[in-house]
Amino acid sequence: MNKQEFTLPIYNMQGDEIDKLSLDQKVFDGEVNPSAVYQAVLMYRANQRRGLAATKTRGEVSGGGKKPWKQKGTGRARVGSTRSPLWRHGGVIFGPHPRDFSYSIPEKIKRLALRSSLNAKLLENNFLIIDEVKLSNHKTKEVAKILGKLKVKKDALLLLEKIDNDVKLAARNIPHLKMDLAKNTNVYDVLNSEKLIITKRAVTDLVHRIKP
Numbered sequence: 001m002n003k004q005e006f007t008l009p010i011y012n013m014q015g016d017e018i019d020k021l022s023l024d025q026k027v028f029d030g031e032v033n034p035s036a037v038y039q040a041v042l043m044y045r046a047n048q049r050r051g052l053a054a055t056k057t058r059g060e061v062s063g064g065g066k067k068p069w070k071q072k073g074t075g076r077a078r079v080g081s082t083r084s085p086l087w088r089h090g091g092v093i094f095g096p097h098p099r100d101f102s103y104s105i106p107e108k109i110k111r112l113a114l115r116s117s118l119n120a121k122l123l124e125n126n127f128l129i130i131d132e133v134k135l136s137n138h139k140t141k142e143v144a145k146i147l148g149k150l151k152v153k154k155d156a157l158l159l160l161e162k163i164d165n166d167v168k169l170a171a172r173n174i175p176h177l178k179m180d181l182a183k184n185t186n187v188y189d190v191l192n193s194e195k196l197i198i199t200k201r202a203v204t205d206l207v208h209r210i211k212p
Helices: 034-048 107-123 140-149 165-171 187-191 200-210
Strands: 007-011 017-022 127-130 156-160 177-181 195-199
Touching (some): 034 107, 107 200, 127 200, 140 165, 156 200
Parallel strands (some): 156 195
16 A cells, blocks of 8 residues: 655744655655554553552541440440441541552553554644744743744644753743753643644654654
8 A cells, every 4th residue: 555645844933835845655654543542542651640648548547546435335335436337436447548540551652652643733724833832032032923824823832853941941931932852742731732833853852763
C-alpha cells in the first residue's frame, strides 16, 4: 500500500510562509492506530495518579484499648473495642491505602501511539511548522504576538529542539499554551492540544526519536 506523502509550509515568526518541508513517510504516513493511542493515554493517566488516598484500620486508629463493658451479664452485644468498624470513630473495613498506579507498555507501542497522534494532527490540518522561535527578551507579549501571527487562538502545544530561558519565561503566562522538547513529548499532550506548533529542527528530533 502506498503511503500518503505530506509536504507542509514552514512559517516564520511573522506568520509568513518561507519554505516547504516534505515529512518523512516512515513517520508521517497518515495512519492512525486507535488501539495503540488508547493504551498510551491510559498508561499516561494512570502514571499521573498520586495514589495517596488512605484510611485507617481498627488497628491504626487511636484509642480503643479498654474493653467498653464486660463480656457477659449486661444484656448488650459483646464488644472488644470502641474502635470497631461498627462504631463511630472506628476503623475502616477494606478502605483505600497509598498505592502506585503506574505501569509501562512496550516501547514499540509507545512509538506507534506517538506516530498515530502526530498523524491525527496532520489529518486535522492542525500541524504547524515554524522556522524557529527566538526572542530578544522574556516578555509574554512577544510569544502572544507570534501566536497571533500564526492565528493560534485555542490550546496549543509548542515543541522545540531546545528551550532557552527567554522563551521559557515569556511563554509561562499564556494559559492556552504548553511548551515542551520534541524529544520528550507524549501522546496525551499532543492529543490534548488543538494546535501542534513545532520548529523545523524539532521535527528532525521527533523523527529521530520515533522512526521505526
